[in-house]
Structures are given as C-alpha cells and as structure tokens.
Amino acid sequence: MSLKSFARHRAAFFRQMEKRSIAILPAVPHAVRNRDVEYPYHPESDFFYLTGFSEPNAIVVLKREGQRRSWVLFCQPRDAATEQWVGERIGLKRAKSEWGATEAWAIEQWDEKLPELLTGADHLYFNLGAGHAIESTLLAQLHQLRMRNRSALCYPQSVHTLDPLLHEIRVRKSVDELHAMRRAAEISVEAHRHAMRVCQPGMGEGQLEGEVLYSFSQQGCRTVAYDSIVAGGNNACTLHYIRNSDLLKDGDLVLIDAGAEWQGYAADITRTFPVNGRFSAAQKQLYEIVLKAQQAAIRQVRPGRRWDAPHRAAVRVITKGLLELGILKGELKTLIKEEHYKPYYMHQTGHWLGMDVHDVGRYKVGGKWRPLEPGMVLTVEPGLYIPLGSKGVTKRWQGIGIRIEDDVVVTQEGCEILTDKTPKTVAEIEQWMALSTD
Ligand code: GLY
Ligand code: MN
Ligand code: MN
DSSP states (O other): OOHHHHHHHHHHHHHHSOSEEEEEEEOOOOOEEETTEEOOOOOOHHHHHHHOOOOSSOEEEEEEETTEEEEEEEEOOOOHHHHHHHOOOOHHHHHHHTTOOSEEEEGGGHHHHHHHHHTTOSEEEOOTTSOOTTHHHHHHHHHHHHHTGGGOOOOOSEEEOSHHHHHHHHTSOOHHHHHHHHHHHHHHHHHHHHHHHHOOTTOBHHHHHHHHHHHHHHTTOOOBSSOOEEEEGGGGGSTTOOOOOSBOOTTOEEEEEEOBEETTEEOOEEEEEETTSOOOHHHHHHHHHHHHHHHHHHHTOSTTOBTTHHHHHHHHHHHHHHHHTTSSOSOHHHHHHTTTTTTTOOSOSOOBOSSSSSOOSOSEETTEEOBOOTTOEEEEOOEEEEOTTOTTSOGGGTTEEEEOBEEEEEOSSSEEETTTTSOOSHHHHHHHHHSOOO
C-alpha cells in the first residue's frame, strides 16, 4: 500500500463528512505485556486506514470546511536520545513532507491546539465511550466552548460516532487493498501447503504452528492476522483453540486456522487434514459434507446475493449430510427450521475480511441481510464439530472437528477465491501430503 492509497481513503471519508465538521481519531496506546516489556505495536485499523501511520502516541484530526479539507497529525517528535533505544521516529517534518499532513504538531501540543481545531466546526466525529484517554479533555473543552457562547464562537453542536461512515467505506475494498489482500492470501496459502508437507504423527501442535510461522517469515512476513489455531483430534471441536500444546496423533485429523497479515491486511485460511496423510473412512465421510457445504456456499457469493445466502446453502448441505449419516433423524426441512444442526455447526459461515480479520461493516441494512457488492471480501468457512462424549452420536464420529475456510472477493461476474491454491479435496490433500519433503 502506498501513501497515496491512504490519501484516497481520507478523500473518501472527507466526502462523507458534513460540510463544517471535524473528525478526531487517537492511535491506540502501546500495550504492556509485563513490567517493562511491551507487545509489538500494532496500529488500530481505523486510524491506520486514514493515515498509513503506525507509531503510537498520535492523534489524527480531519477537518472539512466546505470544500477545504485539511488533516492534522499530532505525533512523537524526533528525539535522538529516545531513538538511540527504540529506533527512528517519523517526526513532524516527514509527517508533512511524506505522509502529506497539512499540519503536524508534537503530541504534547494537543491540549493547546484543541480549542482552535474545534472552532468553526458544527459537527464532531469521535467514538465516545471507546476508552480513549483524550475523551475527558475533549468533552471538557466542548463544555468550555459552550460556556463562552456570548463570544459568538462556532463549535460542534453534535457528536457522531465515526463507525457508520468509515466502516461503510472500509467494507468495499479498493484495487490497492485487494492487491495487499492477494499477497496476504498467497503467503498464507504457501504456509498451509508447507505445514501439510511437514506434518508427522508425534509432532507437537506448537511445533506445527512453528512451521506455519516459519513459512510466513521465509516469505518476508513476520505478522499474523490473529493467533494461529493448530488443533489435533478432539481439540478441533474448540472453535478458537490456541493453546496448541498437545501432540498430534497418528489417525487423527489436525485443523490449522492461520493467516498472515500483509501491509495491514489479513488472510484467514483453515484446512483440516489427516496427521498421517490418509483420511480414515469416517473422517472422509464427514469431510466430504463440509467440503460440499463450502462449495455450495461459495457458489452463492456473487453481486446481488444477500449476506446470508452462503450460510443458508451451507446449513442445508450440512443438515442433509448429517441426516444421511444417521447423526440427525427426521425431516430435512424441519431439522433446518428447528436448527438441529446447531450442536455440530454452531457458527456463521463467514465474516467480512480486511484490515481486521473479523472486519468492520454492517451485515444487515434496514433490518435485512445486505446484498453483496463487487469489492467486498468475506470468508466462507463452514465446519462440523462432534466432540468426544457427544450424546446420541456413535463413537465412530466422535472426536472429529473439521472446518474449511477460504477468502473470497465479490467480483462483477461472481467471485474470486484468493486462497484456492491450498489443497482442499480429499484427493488433493492426500496427494500433496504423499510428496515427501526429504
Ligand atoms: N480465524 C478466525 C475465524 O476464522 O473467524
Ligand atoms: Mn474466519
Ligand atoms: Mn479462520
């Protein structure tokens, strides 16, 4: 993503702002891990989307006065002594010359500059209640301005949540964003292929996770989009299992849900495959149901289809499959209507994907599932989970958790699967795993 892409994001946001308005977004603080050890800094997505700026201790202000649009960045000034320890800062000069800020100020000047920024705007966009440290001073300042109303000052009369405007822009991806997402997908596909090839019975889940991370790094990517799930056997029935601390057993399946983040954009892939490279008959029967469900769901991804169409397609295939295997009994229509599949398939078939793995954007508009549009990106990820001890289910099916997840872009004609080079059918997986790495 070039800095020009972020300028386009700002331009799109400015177009949605009221004529005389101001938007304020603080960067998230650097999170402490323990004592004086911090987590690697990761910018909050809304802030990054509008700035491309990834340092902490920053605030961005976007101001629209009729046709005049300006943006002001408050950030950490250059400081040789600190930079000796933590590395180079961007500083005020580059914030203007490279990032294109209309004005740049040291973060320490925030309180002093705030009154003049607020004056002249009728509307303020700010996420109240989001825990931003600047909220109390901002509200106090608004109060101050109100108390001075005899001076004929113009200041914001209404405060709006930022999310509805900004997230509606974020839900449709630009060409540049799709470019970054394709790369995140490619890196992740390669890592899943690598993990399938090196997986062996007796390996630790954490060891296999290490292979995924190793592959990301080898491809020049050190950031994951979320904590990787590597779940052998029954562990795969825990949807967000991230302990990854058991040994992988011969005869079990292993589920890997892992995605890289590239230039701030996420991939999110799940594959489930046999630890020893060959599916058992029972595993194969359940796997084929999930695969068919996923294929049916992906066929629903095209412009004009409503958000819930893929889920409904997946639910139908899964319920029918469970009925055919005797895990469910009754009439298909009733089983679907009464959600009898839910003990074995309890999540949705997907979510928006973008900067955040569970990306922003509404799923319903005006009380109805929204129609899909070109440029939207979603995951398609049906699953089946039959934990050990499931009542009324024969032992044959127990201890198996399967999910298959791909990342899909809605295109003019239908869809593009960003992650489809990851082996997926039983034959593709078994063939791929049979190719020795030595
Ligand atoms: N990796 C989280 C999810 O699939 O939603
Ligand atoms: Mn997902
Ligand atoms: Mn996932």
